[in-house]
Amino acid sequence: GENVEQHPSTLSVQEGDSAVIKCTYSDSASNYFPWYKQELGKRPQLIIDIRSNVGEKKDQRIAVTLNKTAKHFSLHITETQPEDSAVYFCAAPLYNNNDMRFGAGTRLTVKP
Amino acid sequence: DAGVTQSPTHLIKTRGQQVTLRCSPKSGHDTVSWYQQALGQGPQFIFQYYEEEERQRGNFPDRFSGHQFPNYSSELNVNALLLGDSALYLCASSRDLNTGELFFGEGSRLTVL
Numbered sequence: 001g002e003n004v005e006q007h008p009s010t011l012s013v014q015e016g017d018s019a020v021i022k023c024t025y026s027d028s029a030s031n032y033f034p035w036y037k038q039e040l041g042k043r044p045q046l047i048i049d050i051r052s053n054v055g056e057k058k059d060q061r062i063a064v065t066l067n068k069t070a071k072h073f074s075l076h077i078t079e080t081q082p083e084d085s086a087v088y089f090c091a092a093p094l095y096n097n098n099d100m101r102f103g104a105g106t107r108l109t110v111k112p
Numbered sequence: 113d114a115g116v117t118q119s120p121t122h123l124i125k126t127r128g129q130q131v132t133l134r135c136s137p138k139s140g141h142d143t144v145s146w147y148q149q150a151l152g153q154g155p156q157f158i159f160q161y162y163e164e165e166e167r168q169r170g171n172f173p174d175r176f177s178g179h180q181f182p183n184y185s186s187e188l189n190v191n192a193l194l195l196g197d198s199a200l201y202l203c204a205s206s207r208d209l210n211t212g213e214l215f216f217g218e219g220s221r222l223t224v225l
Contacts, residue, residue, distance in 0.1 A: 006154075032212040043116075043202070043216040044155065089154050093212065099168045100145070100204075100214060102154035 003027055004092050006103025013080050014111050021106045023090035024072040033066060033073045036089045038105075044089060048075070080110045114139075116205050116217035124223045125193050133188040133220045137205030144186040145214065146178060147202040155202055161186050190222075198224045 003026040013019050025033075034049035050057045050064045050073065057064050063076040073092075077084055090103045117136045125131050137144050143162045147155035157170035161180035180186045184205075190197055200221050204214035 034212065034214075036216075043218050045216070046213055049213065094157075099157055099160065099170070100212070101157060102147075104154045105152075 003094055004090060004101045004103045006090050006106060008106060009104065010107045010109075012109045012111065015080060015082060017080055019075075019077045019080055019084070019108055019110075021075045021088055021090070021108070022072060023074070023092070023103050024070075025092035025101075026071070027092065027094055028068075028071065030092045030094075032093055033064070034091050034100075035062075035064060035075045036091065036102075037086045038089065039086045047088075077108075080108075082110050082112050084108060085110045116141075116203055116215050118201075118203050118217035118220050120220055121218065122221045122223075124225060126225050127193055127195060129193050129224075130189065130191045131193060131222060133190075133201050133203075133222075134185065135187070135203030135205075135217060136185045137203075138207075138215045141205035141207045141215070142184050143206045144180060144184065145204045145206070146186070146188045147204065148172075149200040149202055149219070151199070158188070193224045195224050198222060 006023045031052040036044035037047045038044040048062050048064050050066050061078045066073040087105045087107050089105050091100045116138050119134045145160040146158040149155045158172050159169040160167050164180045175191045177189045200219040202219045203217045
């Protein structure tokens with residue numbers, strides 16, 4: 001989506017290291033920011049999301065942080081495992097959550 | 113709960129032909145969004161249907177059209193196919209827009225020759 005920029009496009013880490021993926025969005029009215037994981041040949045699946053009324057949310061090894069002033073949010077994966085290898089997409093709504101726009105994706109490779 | 117189901121899973125068409133893709137949303141969901149995902153790219157928003165009407169549309173030409181039925185299922189139609197229409201077409205359903213979570217189907221992979 002043209003209003004969501006995601007980087008890096010590829011990321012390779014050693015097992016056990018942390019991985020960080022960043023996204024920026026353009027619509028200041030956006031208030032919901034999900035992250036999806038897509039394994040090869042499979043559907044995108046929601047792994048974590050955050051709303052604009054909080055700055056950080058954690059779920060075990062995964063966390064998302066949000067900076068509304070700067071209009072960017074990040075995905076943090078700690079203690080990475082080979083099964084974390086996949087393509088990760090951030091997304092942000094364009095109009096009142098009716099139109100979810102996706103970033104171009106980050107291909108994460110976790111080397112054992 | 114079968115989740116979001118799409119058909120067909122794969123299909124091959126030639127340039128100029130027309131295609132119809134189908135989607136059944138997750139039980140309890142009333143909103144269906146369609147996305148085009150080219151190889152190595154993120155999903156691109158095509159349009160969204162709610163209450164049998166197109167509510168929002170992305171930057172896609174009129175060759176792309178859709179429909180939603182009273183049972184909330186949906187169809188995506190693409191006319192005058194181009195080689196560049198080759199992609200994975202994903203359907204996503206949602207129930208409460210304030211929740212925002214999209215549930216995706218496995219997609220329909222279209223190849224245009």
